[in-house]
Amino acid sequence: xxxxxxxxxxxxxxxxxxxxxxxxxxxxxxxxxxxxxxxxxxxxxxxxxxxxxxxxxxxxxxxxxxxxxxxxxxxxxxxxxxxxxxxxxxxxxxxxxxxxxxxxxxxxxxxxxxxxxxxxxxxxxxxxxxxxxxxxxxxxxxxxxxxxxxxxxxxxxxxxxxxxxxxxxxxxxxxxxxxxxxxxxxxxxxxxxxxxxxxxxxxxxxxxxxxxxxxxxxxxxxxxxxxxxxxxxxxxxxxxxxxxxxxxxxxxxxxxxxxxxxxxxxxxxxxxxxxxxxxxxxxxxxxxxxxxxxxxxxxxxxxxxxxxxxxxxxxxxxxxxxxxxxxxxxxxxxxxxxxxxxxxxxxxxxxxxxxxxxxxxxxxxxxxxxxxxxxxxxxxxxxxxxxxxxxxxxxxxxxxxxxxxxxxxxxxxxx
Numbered sequence: 001x002x003x004x005x006x007x008x009x010x011x012x013x014x015x016x017x018x019x020x021x022x023x024x025x026x027x028x029x030x031x032x033x034x035x036x037x038x039x040x041x042x043x044x045x046x047x048x049x050x051x052x053x054x055x056x057x058x059x060x061x062x063x064x065x066x067x068x069x070x071x072x073x074x075x076x077x078x079x080x081x082x083x084x085x086x087x088x089x090x091x092x093x094x095x096x097x098x099x100x101x102x103x104x105x106x107x108x109x110x111x112x113x114x115x116x117x118x119x120x121x122x123x124x125x126x127x128x129x130x131x132x133x134x135x136x137x138x139x140x141x142x143x144x145x146x147x148x149x150x151x152x153x154x155x156x157x158x159x160x161x162x163x164x165x166x167x168x169x170x171x172x173x174x175x176x177x178x179x180x181x182x183x184x185x186x187x188x189x190x191x192x193x194x195x196x197x198x199x200x201x202x203x204x205x206x207x208x209x210x211x212x213x214x215x216x217x218x219x220x221x222x223x224x225x226x227x228x229x230x231x232x233x234x235x236x237x238x239x240x241x242x243x244x245x246x247x248x249x250x251x252x253x254x255x256x257x258x259x260x261x262x263x264x265x266x267x268x269x270x271x272x273x274x275x276x277x278x279x280x281x282x283x284x285x286x287x288x289x290x291x292x293x294x295x296x297x298x299x300x301x302x303x304x305x306x307x308x309x310x311x312x313x314x315x316x317x318x319x320x321x322x323x324x325x326x327x328x329x330x331x332x333x334x335x336x337x338x339x340x341x342x343x344x345x346x347x348x349x350x351x352x353x354x355x356x357x358x359x360x361x362x363x364x365x366x367x368x369x370x371x372x373x374x375x376x377x378x379x380x381x382x383x384x385x386x387x388x389x390x391x392x393x394x395x396x397x398x399x400x401x402x403x404x405x406x407x408x409x410x411x412x413x414x415x
Contacts (some may be wrong), residue, residue: 008329013391017327026287027307033392035281046255052269058084060274060371065399078272082109120144136189146194149177151215198236206254237272244321275371282370288362300338308341309348310380316347327363
């Protein structure tokens with residue numbers, strides 16, 4: 001992210017963030033398209049010598065403008081709901097560019113995907129295979145499918161975002177994966193395209209990916225020996241970034257290791273990055289409403305801001321760390337603050353124990369919130385969700401209006 005200061009004011013891609021707040025209010029999410037594009041091109045460049053598709057994980061940030069511009073760069077997409085598929089279609093992206101993952105696809109979602117012409121449905125259980133086969137038969141379709149393997153690989157990440165261990169709900173064990181591929185190969189209503197896995201998020205080392213890929217390659221050879229040839233292997237997403245002092249995944253080393261493993265294997269590599277492409281491109285602007293300095297020993301100093309856990313739940317949900325910067329050129333004595341919101345929950349915090357120069361009305365930027373920020377926001381406490389803006393070609397563009405209370409109430413009925 002291109003952050004600097006002009007006359008002491010924090011700027012993103014040359015745009016003063018105090019002017020963004022004045023124009024659009026707070027809290028507001030701000031995205032740098034330059035950053036997203038650079039990350040995409042870096043990843044595509046690292047994989048240039050490997051036949052591949054980058055399938056952006058829509059769940060990370062599903063803003064329509066981001067989806068459209070990524071499509072223009074050549075991205076494909078990984079979706080986990082019928083709603084995400086509709087988002088792609090609204091901006092003119094063909095469903096054939098999407099792979100549909102997720103453990104609980106409904107009959108309506110499967111029918112919608114098949115009728116729309118989905119690129120591939122990633123099956124995560126034998127029960128799902130049976131449902132897809134039945135629906136495709138009824139619709140007179142041949143469903144393009146792949147099987148998600150659970151390789152029982154420990155990605156050494158937060159337990160809530162670990163997805164590749166046997167105890168996790170995702171995917172199937174190797175024996176079941178082979179059985180599903182055999183069945184799909186023989187079915188008149190299914191066409192098997194590949195094997196995939198996704199072992200978790202925020203992975204900062206290459207080794208877990210390679211361990212998972214070894215499982216996929218071994219099964220690919222076994223299936224090939226049986227006359228079942230796969231078109232792709234999907235290694236999932238989970239490429240880690242730096243929020244605090246953790247090590248960021250070395251994408252060049254990751255790409256080189258994956259490419260070496262796939263050498264001589266006639267398959268296309270699919271990867272599903274989400275956070276890696278958009279997290280560092282986003283920040284959340286929020287303004288200090290009140291300062292509540294401690295008058296008791298060992299009690300925190302509280303800075304109460306207008307953003308809350310409904311706007312950014314990652315700190316409360318995952319104990320996630322986000323850097324916080326003051327936007328203004330305050331020249332006050334630094335003090336250690338807990339940055340908290342107005343929601344009636346003790347878990348409503350955005351950052352703890354941060355040294356900042358603050359006064360009431362100070363504007364703050366909470367960094368690296370481009371992934372799993374707005375998409376996880378809610379209307380808890382009847383709070384309207386924030387606006388979203390994007391800086392692209394040095395222009396500030398509103399890409400989602402701020403909700404109003406009337407937006408929240410219009411679907412309810414008084415009986």
